[in-house]
Amino acid sequence: MTAERLARFRATLDRRQPDLRVLLDGVHKPHNVSAILRTCDAVGVYQAHAVWPGDRLAVHRQTSAGAGQWVRMRTHEAVGPAVSSLQGEGLQVYAAHLSERAVDFRSVDYTRPCAVLMGAELWGVSQAGAAAADAHISIPMAGLVASLNVSVAAAVILFEAQRQRAAAGLYDTPRLDPETYHQTLFEWLHPRLAEHLRARGKPYPALDGDGDPVRG
Numbered sequence: 001m002t003a004e005r006l007a008r009f010r011a012t013l014d015r016r017q018p019d020l021r022v023l024l025d026g027v028h029k030p031h032n033v034s035a036i037l038r039t040c041d042a043v044g045v046y047q048a049h050a051v052w053p054g055d056r057l058a059v060h061r062q063t064s065a066g067a068g069q070w071v072r073m074r075t076h077e078a079v080g081p082a083v084s085s086l087q088g089e090g091l092q093v094y095a096a097h098l099s100e101r102a103v104d105f106r107s108v109d110y111t112r113p114c115a116v117l118m119g120a121e122l123w124g125v126s127q128a129g130a131a132a133a134d135a136h137i138s139i140p141m142a143g144l145v146a147s148l149n150v151s152v153a154a155a156v157i158l159f160e161a162q163r164q165r166a167a168a169g170l171y172d173t174p175r176l177d178p179e180t181y182h183q184t185l186f187e188w189l190h191p192r193l194a195e196h197l198r199a200r201g202k203p204y205p206a207l208d209g210d211g212d213p214v215r216g
């Protein structure tokens, strides 16, 4: 284990934002999902969500530069229950949706616990997603093309969230609870051992100062 690798993992986890999420409403192209996860990693999103019934969501390795590994992804069968579950955790859900009720994306407060709902490439945010969201936000468009690529729109919005959160000091102290922090650090440092222990229902041991598991 190199000290540098451990320090980088710790510095990353120190800035993860458990209450800034992304919810993908039927976004299905692997290169878009991957590009969004890469932005999530850069902004410090700890967990992303995707409405994706059935199979595992495909992530495009080259576009994500491995970000799929560092951002937790939870899939949901339908958008309604996904939005309700986020709201149940106390998050505001902002749908990136060019509707009549949409407000400028810079006018909402991303320092509150919140999730940004992104719509599918062809048909946008679903009716159920739009109805369930707490607010609609839009990025002003002054050209001839009606909308941005979904991964570009996600990046624009998430970096506004990052700007507001940095100004509010939300990156200055670790925000993950200690158990989640330890579990994630353990999985990043020792992915195979973590998988082995999970499969046997065993807890992860403590880590020593070098990031090595403490033998019990």
Ligand SMILES: C[S@@+](CC[C@H](N)C(=O)[O-])C[C@H]1O[C@@H](n2cnc3c(N)ncnc32)[C@H](O)[C@@H]1O
Pocket (backbone or CB within 6 Å): 095, 096, 097, 098, 117, 118, 119, 120, 121, 122, 123, 124, 125, 137, 138, 139, 140, 141, 146, 147, 148, 149, 150, 151, 153, 154
């Ligand atoms: C290519 S757009 C979908 C366009 C689709 N034809 C529609 O009517 O919504 C894919 C997603 O990117 C996001 N998006 C793209 N441009 C946006 C903008 N200017 N403001 C807010 N969200 C945008 C939205 O979440 C949208 O559902």
